[in-house]
Amino acid sequence: MTGVNIHGIWAIYKFEMARTLRTLWQSIVTPVVTTSLYFIVFGMGMGAHIKPIHDIAYGSFIVPGLIMLSLLTQSVANASIGIYFPKFTGTIFELLSAPISAVELVVGYVGAAATKSVVIGLIILATSVLFVPLRVDHPLAMIAFLLLTSIAFSMFGFIIGIWAKGFEQLNVVPALVLTPLTFLGGSFYPLSYLPQPWHTVSLFNPVAYLISGFRWAFFGDVGDIDVRWSLGFTTGFLLLCMGVIWLIFRTGYRLKS
Amino acid sequence: MTSILSVNQVSKTYGSGQRALDHVDLEIRRGEIFALLGPNGAGKTTLISIICGIVTPSSGTILVDGHDAIRSPREARSKIGLVPQEISVDMFSTVESTLRFSRGLFGKGPNDAHLEQVLKDLSLWDKRKAQIRELSGGMKRRVLIAKALSHEPDILFLDEPTAGVDVSLRRDMWKMIGGLRERGTTIILTTHYIEEAEEMADRVGVINKGQLLLVEDKAELMKKLGKRELDLSLADPLEAIPPGLDEWHLSLEDEGHRLRYTFDAQAERTGIPSLLRKLAELGIGFKDLDTSKSSLEDIFVDLVERKDEETVA
Structure with a gap:
C-alpha cells in the first residue's frame, strides 16, 4: 500500500461525524441553545442598557466573543473525546495496528472535530442575526479565523485526549483553563476597559488575540490588538500543536507501551 | 513452504522493568495455522502486539511478507488482521458500519460483496443493522473476527479467539478458521484451550516467561514427546x-x-x-x-514444568 490512505482518513472522519449525529442534542443543539441564552441575557436584556462600544451595539459587540467561546470549547471537547474514547474502550488497538500514519490519523480526527466546531460557529452566527443587528466587514478573514482557530484548538483537544488518563483530566483543561481565559480575553468587553495592570496582564492571555482578531473580521479596526498579531498568534499556536502531536507519535506517549 | 512472517531476536522490556520477551525468533509459513501456547503472562499477547505495531519492541526485527514492520509499518500492517483478546469495539456502531470502518481504516475501498460474504460466513448477516451493544457476547466476538477479515488480510492473528465462547460456537469458529486457511490465509492463534491447537494447528509454539521454548510440527511434536x-x-x-x-x-x-x-x-x-x-x-x-x-496439554504442561525446573536448578 503506497500513497495517502484516503480511505482511512475518510473512515475516521465519517465515524466521528456519525458520532455527532448520534448525539445531536449534546453536540449541536446544546451549544446553540446556551449561546442563544447569552444573546438574550447579555445582548437583548442587559445589552440594551449598556452604551455602544466603538459605535457598535453591545449585543453585536459580544457576537465574535461568544462564537469564539463556543468554537474553542467545542473544538477541544470534540477532538479530545474523539481520541480519548478509543483509549478508554480499548478500540485504540485498531488505530495503532492499521496502516495509517500519524498525519492521516490527525487529519481524520481533527478534521471532523474542526468541521463540527465550524458548523456550530456558523449556526451561532446565524442565530445571532435573530437577536442583534450584525455586519461582517471582512467575511474571508472571518472564515479564515474560524477555520484556523477550530483546527488549532481541535489539535489542542487531540493532545488533551491523548494526555488524559480519565474523564476528570479530560474536562479539567476546558473547564478550568479555556473557559476562564475566554471570559477574561475580552469576550464581553474591550480589553481597554480594564484598568492597569490588568490591561497589560490581559495581553498575556492567548485567547485575547483570537477574540480580537475575530472581532476585527466583523467590525474592522475596533479590536484591542493588531490583527496581524492575532493572525500570527493563531498560526503560531497551530504550529506548536502540530509539533507536540508529532512528538507524541514519535515517542508513542500514552499510546504505545 | 515460504515464510510469510519472520520474527528475529525480538525482545521487549516494559518501562516497569518487566521483561516480557527475550530474544524471540519465529518463522511463520505461508498458509499455515500456527498455535502459540503459553500460560498467562508468558508473552503471547506482547509478541502479537509487537508484530501488529501496538507495542514497540526493545530490540529485534520483524518482516511481514518481506516488509520491515518497524521501518515500513504501512506495508507490513496492511497484510495483517488482528482479533484481540478483549471485546474492544464501539458498542454504538452497527455491525455493518463497524466493518466498513475497519475496511476503510486499512486503506481498502468499499466492497459490499466481500462484506456480505464475511457477514454470512460468520452468521452475522441478519444482524448487520443491529447496534453491537445489542448482541450477545459470542456475537460480539464474531464481529471482531468480521472486522479483522473485512480488509482481506493475508495473516490473521487470533488472540484467544474462543475465550468465553460456548462449545457450539467454538466448533463453528474452528470450522470458519479452517475455511480461511483453505482460502490461503495464514492464521496465528494464541489459546489456553489446548484442544483448540490440537484440533486446528499445523505447527505449535510454546512460550513461557518471554522465551520461545519450542516450535514444532504438531504431529511431530506429539510423536516425539507424546x-x-x-x-x-x-x-x-x-x-x-x-x-x-x-x-x-x-x-x-x-x-x-x-x-x-x-x-x-x-x-x-x-x-x-x-x-x-x-x-x-x-x-x-x-x-x-x-x-x-498424552494430549498436547500434557506435553505443554510437561515442557513448561521441565523448563521451570531447569531454571530453578
Missing part, C-alpha cells in the same frame, strides 16, 4: 506394587484397583509383552486394559 499409558484394571486390588515389577516404574491408581504403565510409543521395545508375562508369573490377573496417548 507418551502412551497402559491402564490395567486388576481382578483383585493390590496394596503395593510387588518388587518384581520395579523395572517398569508402574503406578498404582484407584485405591489399588488399577496399574498404570507409562511408556514411549516410539521406542523399539515398549516393554508391554514382558510386563504382561511378569504379571502372569506373579499371579496378578486383570479384567480389562486400556491405552491412551
